[in-house]
Amino acid sequence: xxxxxLFGPLRDLAGWRERDLDPPPAxxxxxxxxxxxxxxxxxxxxSGKGVQVALDQQIVRGDAQLSARSxxxxxxxxxxx
Amino acid sequence: MIAxxxxxxxxxxxxxxxxxxxxxTGAVATFTGIARAEQGETRILELEAxxxxxxxxxxxxxxEARRRWRLDDLxxxxxxxxxxxxxxxxxxxxxxxxxxxxxxxxxxxxxxxxSRAPFWKKEHGPAGARWIEPRPEDYADxxxxxxxxxxx
Numbered sequence: 001x002x003x004x005x006l007f008g009p010l011r012d013l014a015g016w017r018e019r020d021l022d023p024p025p026a027x028x029x030x031x032x033x034x035x036x037x038x039x040x041x042x043x044x045x046x047s048g049k050g051v052q053v054a055l056d057q058q059i060v061r062g063d064a065q066l067s068a069r070s071x072x073x074x075x076x077x078x079x080x081x
Numbered sequence: 082m083i084a085x086x087x088x089x090x091x092x093x094x095x096x097x098x099x100x101x102x103x104x105x106t107g108a109v110a111t112f113t114g115i116a117r118a119e120q121g122e123t124r125i126l127e128l129e130a131x132x133x134x135x136x137x138x139x140x141x142x143x144x145e146a147r148r149r150w151r152l153d154d155l156x157x158x159x160x161x162x163x164x165x166x167x168x169x170x171x172x173x174x175x176x177x178x179x180x181x182x183x184x185x186x187x188x189x190x191x192x193x194x195x196s197r198a199p200f201w202k203k204e205h206g207p208a209g210a211r212w213i214e215p216r217p218e219d220y221a222d223x224x225x226x227x228x229x230x231x232x233x
Contacts, residue, residue, distance in 0.1 A: 005131070007129060007201050008129060008201030008203075009201075012212075054131070054134060057131075057133055057134045057137065073131060075131070076201065077214060078197065078198065079200055079202040079214050080194060080195045080196045080197060080198050080200060080202070080215045080219060081114070081128065081159055081171050081194045081198050
């Protein structure tokens with residue numbers, strides 16, 4: 001089971017903030033494909049300009065393998081405080 | 082110390098506690114940011130953080146401030162959740178031997194917090210809600226410190 005978190009405008013677009021995926025996707029790329037298959041607009045937004053991906057609270061660039069306990073967060077451009 | 086909290090805070094109380102018992106510090110500088118009503122355009126400000134990640138990212142910039150200036154201590158308190166106009170939203174305090182370092186570190190921390198800290202901000206007003214991004218001035222303010230570091 002991998003946990004997915006959405007922040008800011010992505011949360012509004014998807015209509016959810018947090019989800020557990022079981023079985024967990026093997027990679028971030030597969031995770032994106034799975035979400036895009038359900039919701040094409042969300043899929044597009046996840047790969048949109050300025051969206052960063054954090055795996056277990058560390059920013060990752062490109063793809064990465066996931067484990068059963070991974071937490072993947074999609075971070076749209078940050079607004080500052 | 083870095084703290085995110087959904088409850089309102091009282092800046093005076095934070096300053097009193099922060100400044101107490103410092104016989105060698107010499108200077109404490111503080112900044113309090115207050116949520117603006119924007120002439121009625123903003124009824125509620127909603128600030129979202131990524132618990133754990135947001136504190137860690139702010140921690141990195143606090144470490145950078147400690148590298149640049151001789152600080153005895155620093156405190157950053159930031160609200161998250163729903164904030165009403167007029168309520169304090171952020172409080173930064175820096176303690177140093179002398180005022181210049183305390184002022185500059187406080188200024189630096191605020192420029193970073195306003196432009197690069199991992200928060201997502203939504204304004205709820207009479208016309209609905211909208212997500213806000215930093216203003217060009219916020220980026221320009223933060224970039225001042227980049228330029229300064231490159232100067233030999």
